[in-house]
Amino acid sequence: MNLSKKLLLLVGIPLLAFLIDSWQLLTLTHADYVSAMTLKSSTGIFMHSSELINELQKERGLSAIYASGGDNFAEVESQRKSSDLILAAFVGVGKIDRKLAGAITMDIDRVREMTLASQAPDAIRREYSQLIARILDFQASLTRTDVSTEALRHLNSLLLVEAAKESLGQLRAVGSSILESDRPVEQGELFALTEFRARVLANLDSRVIYLEAESVAAINALRAGDDWKEMEIALAEIMSKAESGDYLNEAAPHQT
Amino acid sequence: MRPPLIKRELAVIAKEADEAADMGINDLLSSILLTAGALLITIFASIRLLNGILQPVGMVVRLAEDVCAGNLSNRLPVNSSDEIGRMADALNRMSDELEQKARLAEKIAGGDLTVNFSLASEKDTLGIALRSMVENLNDLINSIREGAALLENMSVQIADSSQALSQGASESAASLEEISSTMVEIDAQTSTTAQNTDEARKIADQTMSASKSGTENMADMTQAVSSIHDSGKQITRIVKIIEDIAFQTNLLSLNAAVEAARAGRHGKGFAVVAEEVRKLSGRSAAAAKEAAEMVSNSNSNIERGAQVAGVTAKALGEIENGSIKTAGLLSEIAAASKEQAAGVSQVAIGLSQIDQVTQQNSAYAEETAAAAEELTGQVKNLREIVSKFIVATGKQEEADPHITSGGLASDPIKWGKELMIGINKIDSQHRRLVILANDLYHALREGQASSALQPILEELADYTRTHFSYEEQLMQQSGYPDFVSHKAAHTKLVQKLEDIFQGFKANRSGIGIETFNFIKDWLPSHIMRTDKKYVSHLQSRGVV
Numbered sequence: 001m002n003l004s005k006k007l008l009l010l011v012g013i014p015l016l017a018f019l020i021d022s023w024q025l026l027t028l029t030h031a032d033y034v035s036a037m038t039l040k041s042s043t044g045i046f047m048h049s050s051e052l053i054n055e056l057q058k059e060r061g062l063s064a065i066y067a068s069g070g071d072n073f074a075e076v077e078s079q080r081k082s083s084d085l086i087l088a089a090f091v092g093v094g095k096i097d098r099k100l101a102g103a104i105t106m107d108i109d110r111v112r113e114m115t116l117a118s119q120a121p122d123a124i125r126r127e128y129s130q131l132i133a134r135i136l137d138f139q140a141s142l143t144r145t146d147v148s149t150e151a152l153r154h155l156n157s158l159l160l161v162e163a164a165k166e167s168l169g170q171l172r173a174v175g176s177s178i179l180e181s182d183r184p185v186e187q188g189e190l191f192a193l194t195e196f197r198a199r200v201l202a203n204l205d206s207r208v209i210y211l212e213a214e215s216v217a218a219i220n221a222l223r224a225g226d227d228w229k230e231m232e233i234a235l236a237e238i239m240s241k242a243e244s245g246d247y248l249n250e251a252a253p254h255q256t
Numbered sequence: 257m258r259p260p261l262i263k264r265e266l267a268v269i270a271k272e273a274d275e276a277a278d279m280g281i282n283d284l285l286s287s288i289l290l291t292a293g294a295l296l297i298t299i300f301a302s303i304r305l306l307n308g309i310l311q312p313v314g315m316v317v318r319l320a321e322d323v324c325a326g327n328l329s330n331r332l333p334v335n336s337s338d339e340i341g342r343m344a345d346a347l348n349r350m351s352d353e354l355e356q357k358a359r360l361a362e363k364i365a366g367g368d369l370t371v372n373f374s375l376a377s378e379k380d381t382l383g384i385a386l387r388s389m390v391e392n393l394n395d396l397i398n399s400i401r402e403g404a405a406l407l408e409n410m411s412v413q414i415a416d417s418s419q420a421l422s423q424g425a426s427e428s429a430a431s432l433e434e435i436s437s438t439m440v441e442i443d444a445q446t447s448t449t450a451q452n453t454d455e456a457r458k459i460a461d462q463t464m465s466a467s468k469s470g471t472e473n474m475a476d477m478t479q480a481v482s483s484i485h486d487s488g489k490q491i492t493r494i495v496k497i498i499e500d501i502a503f504q505t506n507l508l509s510l511n512a513a514v515e516a517a518r519a520g521r522h523g524k525g526f527a528v529v530a531e532e533v534r535k536l537s538g539r540s541a542a543a544a545k546e547a548a549e550m551v552s553n554s555n556s557n558i559e560r561g562a563q564v565a566g567v568t569a570k571a572l573g574e575i576e577n578g579s580i581k582t583a584g585l586l587s588e589i590a591a592a593s594k595e596q597a598a599g600v601s602q603v604a605i606g607l608s609q610i611d612q613v614t615q616q617n618s619a620y621a622e623e624t625a626a627a628a629e630e631l632t633g634q635v636k637n638l639r640e641i642v643s644k645f646i647v648a649t650g651k652q653e654e655a656d657p658h659i660t661s662g663g664l665a666s667d668p669i670k671w672g673k674e675l676m677i678g679i680n681k682i683d684s685q686h687r688r689l690v691i692l693a694n695d696l697y698h699a700l701r702e703g704q705a706s707s708a709l710q711p712i713l714e715e716l717a718d719y720t721r722t723h724f725s726y727e728e729q730l731m732q733q734s735g736y737p738d739f740v741s742h743k744a745a746h747t748k749l750v751q752k753l754e755d756i757f758q759g760f761k762a763n764r765s766g767i768g769i770e771t772f773n774f775i776k777d778w779l780p781s782h783i784m785r786t787d788k789k790y791v792s793h794l795q796s797r798g799v800v
Contacts, residue, residue: 007310040270151273
């Protein structure tokens with residue numbers, strides 16, 4: 001091997017290492033960029049999915065009331081239209097998996113039919129809850145990215161808030177159902193109440209939660225507000241009279 | 257918990273995501289730009305760096321290959337003071353040194369051994385080797401010159417000696433041929449003598465046999481004579497018996513006659529017979545008497561014959577003894593003659609061999625003479641070749657204090673050009689004298705014993721005489737006008753040396769450094785002032 005080849009090797013090997021390192025840096029930078037762009041697009045999807053969850057939660061409550069003997073189907077119908085509008089916006093985002101969108105649409109139709117068939121309110125709530133849980137899982141999948149940014153942190157915190165909100169909705173739904181039927185609490189319902197409350201508190205008190213100051217203040221105001229206290233009182237009432245029932249004279253859970 | 261919270265948070269998130277995306281694109285672009293820039297700079301710098309190394313190194317390699325191929329004329333441009341620049345400068349200086357040494361080597365090859373050069377450093381192996389080579393060549397050429405001069409003289413002497421030897425061998429061969437022919441004659445005569453002696457020995461043997469036979473016959477004859485003598489005595493006794501018988505017969509015839517007479521006529525016949533018997537007895541008696549006489553005479557003769565036979569037998573015995581001695585002597589003479597003949601033959605053979613050897617010696621001597629003449633010619637050629645070399649003197653000696661072309665640096669008399677007169681043989685002799693004088697100096701300085709000084713002094717004196725004799729011979733041959741005064745100077749120095757040497761030998765005077773100082777003053781002065789005067793004269797006369 002002559003000197004020129006040796007020198008070429010001497011220069012070429014670090015140059016090649018530099019090229020590989022640069023390529024890796026570019027790849028990482030590009031991945032960060034792609035993650036940032038994905039996160040940006042996920043933010044819109046997250047927004048639509050949050051609205052959809054919010055609408056489905058409303059629809060779940062109204063449908064459960066209707067299924068339990070209510071007569072204001074027009075209110076249910078109106079909510080379903082609102083939900084459909086949001087669903088259309090959600091599905092129309094374009095970056096959502098077609099299968100998921102189709103499955104969610106089919107589930108919504110199926111649970112609505114259950115409502116029309118006047119099936120058991122618990123079953124309707126459970127179906128809505130599973131549907132909302134699927135959307136929450138979808139939301140969680142949006143936060144699974146390699147990039148670590150403020151936006152992702154906010155998104156994760158928002159996911160916790162969404163989960164707390166859903167748990168709170170389920171807690172209220174179960175509580176309302178118990179109070180409205182004024183019957184002793186079944187063991188499964190008792191466990192559900194405990195679990196949902198624990199989830200609400202765990203998510204809201206999570207140390208990784210990272211929200212804007214206004215949002216934190218709003219949550220704190222909510223937890224310190226009368227509605228929250230009434231809910232706590234109602235839960236305490238249910239727990240204390242779980243075996244006997246007869247809650248109607250004491251308290252009524254706040255409808256969200 | 258109301259949607260506005262989520263909307264607010266989502267708005268914040270969207271803003272942050274936009275910022276992250278903007279930052280990401282900015283980071284990506286800046287990374288691409290930085291990487292591309294760094295890559296370009298690195299490639300450009302690498303190319304410059306490689307060119308900056310490879311080009312000068314390539315030039316260095318080409319120069320080194322040129323130097324390897326013997327081309328020392330190329331040089332490298334020195335454009336920097338870094339390692340490559342220093343290497344180029346060092347290679348240029350190396351080429352300069354090599355070129356300088358190559359030029360010196362060319363001079364040496366051209367025969368100039370007076371070259372002088374400085375070493376690049378103490379570790380300049382090539383320079384040291386060249387210097388050593390020059391010094392050794394100086395020594396070698398000087399030695400060859402001396403040796404050639406001596407060889408020339410010796411070859412001439414060998415040629416003369418060989419011719420003389422050849423001539424002597426021829427004469428010896430002629431003498432040997434004469435001796436050989438004489439020896440052949442002697443050989444023939446000796447052979448004849450041996451043959452004659454052998455025949456004489458044979459005759460002596462025959463004589464000895466004859467005398468022995470005669471002695472034996474004489475003994476037989478003596479015996480026969482003795483027997484005859486005995487027979488004579490018996491015959492005498494028989495004759496006496498016969499006489500007695502004749503007497504008795506006579507008596508009987510008488511008696512018969514008586515009787516016959518008595519018988520008358522009847523006895524007449526008987527008487528006649530008796531008469532006849534008486535007559536017969538008478539004749540028998542007479543015959544017996546004559547026989548007795550004859551026997552007596554015969555006995556006398558036989559006795560005398562026996563005596564003569566005895567004497568003859570004795571003489572024959574002496575003859576036999578003499579014959580035996582003669583035969584023995586002749587046998588010895590014959591053996592000696594044979595041995596002499598064999599010796600003469602061997603001498604002849606030896607002479608023949610000597611003759612052959614002599615003839616061979618003669619041939620060898622002729623060949624040796626021819627070879628010596630050829631050697632003389634070759635020596636002349638050698639001297640012509642060696643004369644092309646210009647030998648260094650003092651400068652070279654100064655260059656190395658240990659080894660010089662003429663001797664040691666500590667020699668008080670330096671042999672050099674100033675002491676050379678241009679006549680090789682005389683220069684060689686002068687150099688020999690200088691060496692001997694320096695040897696004497698060193699021996700004196702080292703305080704060597706008289707036993708060590710004596711051979712030096714002796715050789716110095718002898719060689720001085722030899723040299724002066726040669727010079728004087730040349731001057732005399734050429735009719736040198738200043739010959740007398742020159743010879744006088746020679747004689748004076750020889751006498752001085754002789755006195756020193758004799759005084760030293762007789763232990764009458766020691767040798768001091770002043771003796772050497774005298775030689776040291778005299779020798780160079782004589783060579784440079786006196787000897788150089790005759791050079792042109794000798795050369796003009798063609799004696800050298």
